[in-house]
Each structure stands twice: as structure tokens, then as C-alpha cells.
Amino acid sequence: MFELIQVSEQSYYIQSPAKIGLVKLGEQDVCLIDSGNDKDAGRKVRQILDANGWRLTAIYNTHSNADHIGGNQYLQKQTGCNVYAPGIDCAFTRYPVLEPSFLYGGYPFKELRHKFLMAQPSDALELTQEVLPDGFQMIPLPGHFFDMVGFRTPDDVIYLADCLSSRETLDKYQIGFIYDVAAYLKTLETVKTMQARMFVPAHAAATDEIASLAQLNIDKVMEIAEKITDICEQPLCFESILQKLFSDYGLVMTYEQYILVGSTVRSYLAWMKDRGKINGLFENNKLLWQRI
Numbered sequence: 001m002f003e004l005i006q007v008s009e010q011s012y013y014i015q016s017p018a019k020i021g022l023v024k025l026g027e028q029d030v031c032l033i034d035s036g037n038d039k040d041a042g043r044k045v046r047q048i049l050d051a052n053g054w055r056l057t058a059i060y061n062t063h064s065n066a067d068h069i070g071g072n073q074y075l076q077k078q079t080g081c082n083v084y085a086p087g088i089d090c091a092f093t094r095y096p097v098l099e100p101s102f103l104y105g106g107y108p109f110k111e112l113r114h115k116f117l118m119a120q121p122s123d124a125l126e127l128t129q130e131v132l133p134d135g136f137q138m139i140p141l142p143g144h145f146f147d148m149v150g151f152r153t154p155d156d157v158i159y160l161a162d163c164l165s166s167r168e169t170l171d172k173y174q175i176g177f178i179y180d181v182a183a184y185l186k187t188l189e190t191v192k193t194m195q196a197r198m199f200v201p202a203h204a205a206a207t208d209e210i211a212s213l214a215q216l217n218i219d220k221v222m223e224i225a226e227k228i229t230d231i232c233e234q235p236l237c238f239e240s241i242l243q244k245l246f247s248d249y250g251l252v253m254t255y256e257q258y259i260l261v262g263s264t265v266r267s268y269l270a271w272m273k274d275r276g277k278i279n280g281l282f283e284n285n286k287l288l289w290q291r292i
Contacts, residue, residue: 002015009024010023010153010154011023011024011155014036014045014048016044017037017067018162019034019206020041020071029054029055030056030057031057031060032058033060033151033159034062035069035072036068037066037071037119039070039074042070042072042074043074045075056075058083058131059072061124061127063162064089064090064096066119068161068162069093069096069119069122073119073121083122083123086138087126087127087147088147089147089148090125093119097113100113103263112259136153141161143163143181143184144176150163157200158200159200159202160201163184163187164217165204165217166213169203169204170217175261176220178221179263179267180267181267182271185218188215188218191210191214192210192211194210224268225268229291230291237287238269238287241289245261
């Protein structure tokens with residue numbers, strides 16, 4: 001873990017629970033793509049920088065999930081580097097309590113206010129194409145989170161953030177977090193057509209061929225949507241739908257899983273309602289969902 005792996009002349013990644021991209025900008029200057037999940041990750045990144053005589057100039061966050069921005073504060077304090085995050089995610093990076101609040105739908109109780117869901121705040125600036133180093137391209141990858149982006153480097157490596165997961169991750173967790181299902185599927189269809197020297201997803205192995213993995217993730221989304229449709233043959237409330245999904249997939253309910261999978265299931269219900277696949281009805285002061 002935290003091994004530095006080179007994938008091209010300029011581009012590397014640091015193996016960690018969510019891969020951290022590292023790109024050389026010159027003999028000494030480097031930038032990071034994300035920063036890991038906490039202060040300890042930041043320390044380990046700093047050790048890699050020091051061992052190679054590199055100077056960190058900036059952290060470009062793909063999105064604001066805690067496992068991607070958790071090292072920001074430590075590295076920013078240690079190096080004085082700039083931190084950038086895209087769109088709405090910039091606000092979440094500056095005010096990380098927004099993530100568990102959004103997931104829970106209210107003020108998060110203390111079991112949700114921890115580093116896996118709420119990073120330390122960092123002084124983030126808005127990420128735009130104009131602030132990127134020469135030769136970098138910012139790639140919109142919405143769906144998993146609000147304004148998530150990826151990057152193509154000058155030596156043709158694409159960092160894909162969380163827009164897809166490995167087969168092993170899908171098999172283990174089944175229902176990956178998605179904010180906007182329609183946008184997510186559109187992103188995956190775009191990824192299927194991409195060509196690059198190397199792709200570096202945060203939660204899958206680096207590869208020079210990404211289309212098959214993108215299709216696998218699309219297939220999983222459609223499988224879950226079909227399962228929800230079947231579950232809603234009779235009118236059911238959200239809690240009953242969630243319970244049935246956990247039971248069918250053999251998942252274990254915890255506070256974290258309740259809000260992560262629960263938020264995702266609500267996103268599926270919204271997407272399916274907008275597509276005319278299910279409908280909502282109120283009965284005995286409960287919102288029930290039923291297939292059409």
C-alpha cells in the first residue's frame with residue numbers, strides 16, 4: 001500500500017484505497033490528483049515526495065468524497081500547495097460536514113461525523129480548465145457525485161476517479177454509490193468510447209482498455225434497476241425496499257451503509273420515476289413506490 005507506480009514518462013499513481021494520481025510537471029514540480037483518505041495518507045504522500053526530491057505545487061481533486069480529499073489539509077499546511085475542486089464539490093471540500101449532511105438528509109449524528117465520511121476542511125479554490133497545468137484536459141464525469149471530473153495528462157494518461165468500479169468491488173458491495181443515475185450512465189457510455197495510453201480508475205486496476213469494465217458497470221446499474229422494479233410490484237415504502245435489497249444481496253446494515261446505499265436507492269427511485277417506470281403514491285401518510 002502507498003507504493004508509487006509509474007505508468008508513463010510523467011504520470012504515476014500511488015496505490016491506496018482510492019488511487020492518488022501524481023504527475024511530474026518538471027524536474028522538481030509535481031501535482032497530485034486527489035490526496036487520499038486522511039492525514040496519515042497525506043503523511044505517506046509527503047514521504048514519497050521527499051524521497052524523490054519533488055515539490056508539490058497543487059492538488060486537483062476529482063470530487064469531494066472524503067476518501068479523495070482527506071489528505072488535503074495536511075499536505076496544504078506542509079507544502080503551501082493550492083487545492084482545487086470542481087463546482088459544487090469545491091463547497092463540500094471547504095465545508096466537509098456537507099457530505100454526511102447530504103447523505104443523511106439532515107444534521108448527521110456523531111457516528112456519521114468521522115473521517116470516512118467527513119474529511120478535514122481545506123482551503124479549496126474552484127477547479128477550472130484555466131488553472132490546470134499546460135497540456136492537461138479536464139474531463140466532466142458527473143453521476144457518481146455532483147461535479148466529478150477526471151483528467152487527461154500531456155502524456156495521454158486518463159485518471160477516471162470513481163466513475164467505475166472493478167468487478168471485485170461490484171461483487172463485494174453490489175450497490176455502488178451513485179448521486180445521479182442518468183448522468184452516471186451517460187458518463188459510462190462516454191468512457192466506453194475513450195482512447196488513451198493508460199486509464200487509472202480510483203477503484204479498479206490501471207488498464208489500457210476501459211470499454212469492457214465500463215459496460216460491466218452499466219450492466220450492474222441496469223440489474224439493480226430491474227431488481228427495484230420487481231421489488232415494487234406491490235406498493236412499498238423506501239425502508240422496505242432498502243431492507244429487501246440488503247437481504248437479496250446479502251449486505252450488512254450499518255450506519256454508513258444505511259446512508260450510502262440508502263441515498264443511492266433514493267437516486268434510483270428518482271431516476272425510475274422520471275422515466276415512468278415506477279410511481280409514488282401516498283397511503284396512510286406514507287410515500288409508497290410501485291412499478292407502472
